[in-house]
Amino acid sequence: DTEVTQTPKHLVMGMTNKKSLKCEQHMGHRAMYWYKQKAKKPPELMFVYSYEKLSINESVPSRFSPECPNSSLLNLHLHALQPEDSALYLCASSQRHRETGELFFGEGSRLTVL
Amino acid sequence: DAKTTQPTSMDCAEGRAANLPCNHSTISGNEYVYWYRQIHSQGPQYIIHGLKNNETNEMASLIITEDRKSSTLILPHATLRDTAVYYCIVNNYGQNFVFGPGTRLSVLP
Numbered sequence: 521d522t523e524v525t526q527t528p529k530h531l532v533m534g535m536t537n538k539k540s541l542k543c544e545q546h547m548g549h550r551a552m553y554w555y556k557q558k559a560k561k562p563p564e565l566m567f568v569y570s571y572e573k574l575s576i577n578e579s580v581p582s583r584f585s586p587e588c589p590n591s592s593l594l595n596l597h598l599h600a601l602q603p604e605d606s607a608l609y610l611c612a613s614s615q616r617h618r619e620t621g622e623l624f625f626g627e628g629s630r631l632t633v634l
Numbered sequence: 635d636a637k638t639t640q641p642t643s644m645d646c647a648e649g650r651a652a653n654l655p656c657n658h659s660t661i662s663g664n665e666y667v668y669w670y671r672q673i674h675s676q677g678p679q680y681i682i683h684g685l686k687n688n689e690t691n692e693m694a695s696l697i698i699t700e701d702r703k704s705s706t707l708i709l710p711h712a713t714l715r716d717t718a719v720y721y722c723i724v725n726n727y728g729q730n731f732v733f734g735p736g737t738r739l740s741v742l743p
Binding site: 524561562563564565568576608610612618622623624625626627628630 | 670676680732
């Protein structure tokens, strides 16, 4: 199984809602990543988890709250978002953080904030 | 900083080889060159990576110049499904993958 699965594929939420994005991989990878991608822009790194611990937070606002319950799962909890947070949110995994090797990406969750 | 420069866009005729250049003049000795592509509305897909030797796999070939300051990704027989944004990334131990703007490749029938 070489897949990274993200759910939901599409999410529409209001600015007062609380929602979560989920990511799952069963490749035994110990590093997992959240990227944000605005239209016609490259992906931008948000968070890195290494061995289920938050390793990097790229100065992301606190309305985005990541969680790594176990080595296969990565969540991104969303609360009090702004319309400018509408984007494609991509999850990725790799064998280990900060080692050479490829990143495996999911198909993304497209978020629209009204 | 992405540390790479790529053309904004390129066209290629279907069935012909697509040659995508990337400049990475500040690459250091332990940095690898990675290529990813992103088909519209999908997640990025790994293509190939290399350190100093040329590499080939079932998707593409990677040619790295001897001074390692530039590289070329070659898709030998481009198809319409190869239309995508292609990202060239340099990365080494201790760094994160930073995506630059990439090259938008259009394969034309």
